[in-house]
Amino acid sequence: MTGAVAVADTSAPAPLSRARTNIVFGTIVLGMLMAALDQTIVSTALPTIVADLGGAGHLAWVVTSYLLAEAVATALAGKLGDLFGRKLVFQLSALIFIVGSIVAGLANGMLLLIIARAVQGLGAGGLMVTAMALIADIIPLRERGKYQGALGAVFGVTTVIGPTLGGLFTDHASWRWCFYVNVPVAIVMIALAARTIPRVRAAIKPIIDYAGIGLVALGVSSLILGLEWGGTEYPWGSGQIIGLFVAAVLLLAAFVAVELRATEPMLPMGLFRSRVFTVCSILSFIVGFAMLGSITYLPAYLQYVNGVSATASGVRTLPLVAGLLFTSILSGQIVGKTGRYRYFPIVGTAVMAVGLYLMSTMGRTTSIWLESLYMLILGLGIGLAMQVLTIVVQNTVPYTQLGTATSGVTFFRTLGSAFGTAIFGTLYTNQIATDLTAALTEVKVVPPAVAANPQQLRALPADVAAPIIDAYARSIDHVFLWVVPVALVGFVVAWFLKEIPLRDSVRAGASDVGEGFSVPDSPDRLVLLERAVSGAMRKAHAEGPIGPRILADSGSKLSPGRAWALGQVYMHTRVRGVATLEAIAHAHKMPPEVIRPIYVQVIAAGYVTADDGRVRLTDSGRAEVDRIHASWRHWLDTQLDDWDYRDPADRALLDQALENIATKLLDEEAQEREPVDA
Template sequence: MVTQTEPSTAERRAILAVLPGLVLVMLLAMLDNTIVGTAMPTIVGDLGGMQHFAWVATSYILASTITTPLYGKLGDLYGRKKLFITAILIFLAGSALSGLAQDMTQLIAFRAVQGLGAGGLMVGVMAIIGDLVPPRDRGKYQGYFAAVMALAMVGGPLVGGFFTDHISWRWCFYVNVPLGAIALFMIMAKLHTPKNTVKHKIDYLGIALLSGVSTALVLLTTWAGTEYAWGSPQIIGLAVAAGIGLGLFLWVELRATEPVLPLNLFTNRNFSLTAAIGFFQGFAMFGAIMFLPLFQQLVQHSSATNSGLLLLPLMFGMMSASMVAGQVITKTGKYRWFPFAGGIVMTAGMLALSTIDVDTSKLTTSLYMVVLGVGMGLIMQIVGMIAQNSVGPKDMGVASSTSMFFRSIGGAFGVSIFGAIFTHTLRSGLSGLPTDVADKLASSGARMNPADLAQLTTEAKTMFGQAVADATATVFGWGVVFTVLSVLLAIFIQHVPLRGGASGASDGAEKELVEA
């Protein structure tokens, strides 16, 4: 096996030449997860189809989740550059078509096209960095990407609100085209990756089963507690289908010549641990991002735009911690305790946020968010780097995509389960109101806006604010369970020297990979 060494000056120049394009692609991929939310009321007003509006997000998430592991594996088999360019082109086509949509059905379909491309964007960026940069130097670059992710999470709602209010909601999609074209030009001109000339056998059955399992899981977590009750035949059917599909998938992968998801990767302790940590982190992270703006708008009476600005402390904590951690890892080669420390800090942030109530000030909430953000920043990109360092170069793409896949599925489960907890707690807190009023408020809680709130009686308004505060605090209290689980898992991460480090480190890392 070829050992990666520290990049030469020429190699560094090549990395820096393509880095702006990769950063821009990462920004587009993350921005599109958040930019549409603030525009949805206006989109529904223009296009109609209120009963189908949830599918605007679901179709995108579903398509991107299904294709993420496929892009990772196919990139390993056939080379990354052409596949990455194809993903960008599909994403840009979907963006342009979404902006041109004339009804809700078209928008849902075109968002699915966007998702088919988006599945290859983030995994492509991470795998390409894995190809170009040895793990010892990878930390500082992944710190930059974590900063971009944090910026997109907070900036997306702000940009979406600005376009919707001052130009047109269609520019939430059109904006991707010029930015994506610039990134595409940079990638085509500056990216040089190894070409794979070996003939491969594609695992079609594994791809089909993985797609089916992913679809069942995403629909289950999206519909449970919203479209259908948790005990409904539809949700139970999806759960059964996911379980059977998973069993068949594992059976097929154990016998496939070139499995789409090589199960032997999970025999490596670090790879399995980081996948599980990513799953639990997704649980906590997406729950936080979903419910904090709700608390700020309905309890602290912030506007939608201001609630986006109030997430800046979370972004600041994530960016700062990610960049510092990346620099420290590059200089020292030590990474083992970062996921553990990040889990501890995330737990502290979750515990602090579980104490919020109607009297909690915006300053106090901001300080709690900084703590949570620092914990997230110490984990987010580090677990991906550890996963990549746990596998050989031929599995770099599938390692990156598997890490993202587990985080995405964890996020989907987190939003669904935390949403159910939120609604149950909210309904309990409104029990003192007349049944019809309580039912209306409980069913619309997550969609209630300040204008609607102003129309309530003083008694209902006070009780609703208290119930939302209690429900939000309860969600964060449950979030502690998942951050604690990530801490316990992080204890067992082994230190495998990062390839490309000091002398002897690379050999030790390669030996560990071979033995695994």
């Protein structure tokens, strides 16, 4: 984003009560839970889906189509929310997700399932981005960090436990329930959103880079189709595959040309002049490549080679999940305390390479404990590499590019996930076609349909099944072995990551579990800046409440009670255009008589006037409010003075953003002060 800082509409509702805030947050969590879960829930169901629908060569697209559509939707949803209101976009995204889920559950062929998954992905991307933006709309600034951290943790945890839940549905109901289960949850979520989420719309209309979004979507899709179909649907040297690669190059070149000229580009090309951004984007791509590719194909290995059920295959991947969670949290805590981050991606990519190599040695005779150890090693490496990437970028890019840089790193991770799944699928399909044909030729008595069904394969005599099982093991081992060089490329690239001291606000957010999973984020710079301020405030609150210190530093002669009274008048006048004693009391669920004495005091002191039931700030009252406001502004400057904005235009945007934040803080301070004179 390079335009003006968006501000909330002045008709925005008053701050929500704690109970309603929690209900709204629960509604938002439901949306994030569904969208994140459906990235991986089908992985354990894929062998059964192939057995039912056929089309094993298109298996990877069940995941890839979802990820590509999600990436496009995340690029659009934030600005559509600014244009039409985030509540509406959130509800429409849920409706799109419901339609995709129903069609996926009813699909009678692989093509229809892939299309339905793409529709699901569009809804999921909208849910994720608007969920993060809604947190910024409804949660007080000083509490926002813990809510955003919780939402990010939901995203991360559901992403990695999806395979286990998918296995449960596949074994005890049907793989179709991996999709049907979304429908009642989404309906409840839409109903709750309609009743609880307030309508908030940005006052400034965004400029949407439709051409850039369309070109990158078509270019990446052409490239993945070429990789997916090469050697399976068509020979690598065929006109179709070469045509797809040429189309991909032309479309992506056109994307770069459009981005160089766009008013508000989806991905500013100038970002790549930053070595930190470039390195983090490459590493984010590689982490996504290894994580989702392995999570997608591990259950297939476990079902075909180890002969476990779909549920057990999900449970057996938990060592990978445990390792990933452990090192994500550990590295975040260390970065938060020390501010040092450079060696985490270096060590992480090296451990990833070791884990992938070890997994390429697994076979029919490998013990469960050794397999679990290899998965744990891979998970440890992914967790070490992924945690720091977003926060490093936020620490180094120019302010005007903060939102697009954050979204860019997440976008590359999603693309990496899509490419990883597709390339894992291509390697697997090409290898299994040869190995399985040879195995079936050897045993002769087993029809291909039985060999493709893990349940029926387990029922065969051990000596008959052994060549087929070995074929699956060799094919999946082949996939993991070929991904080792990708991790090694990441290891080399990670050495180019510069160590730049992290500012306090970034270090405060480094320990949030959600940061490590690169949850699709709001592209709004103000939202991201507010998150940094929230982290700084959490650190400041460790030394005691910040509000009284701000009041003391302002030089105001007001007591906390009188400051509360003036702040209420200021806030109600700003939000509603008029302030009354009854409205202020109602906002705090108390009779007007309780707060009347403090207003008698401020009226007598000349800070407020009362006329026809309305209360207004006098010039001296406004001066006191401005003094406190300026004190908040000064404190924010001290927290963010290590942000390097040498361009006067950038500094002006930062000043406007800080004014918005200081106003919100004053509003919240006015809401929370007790109506008594100190």
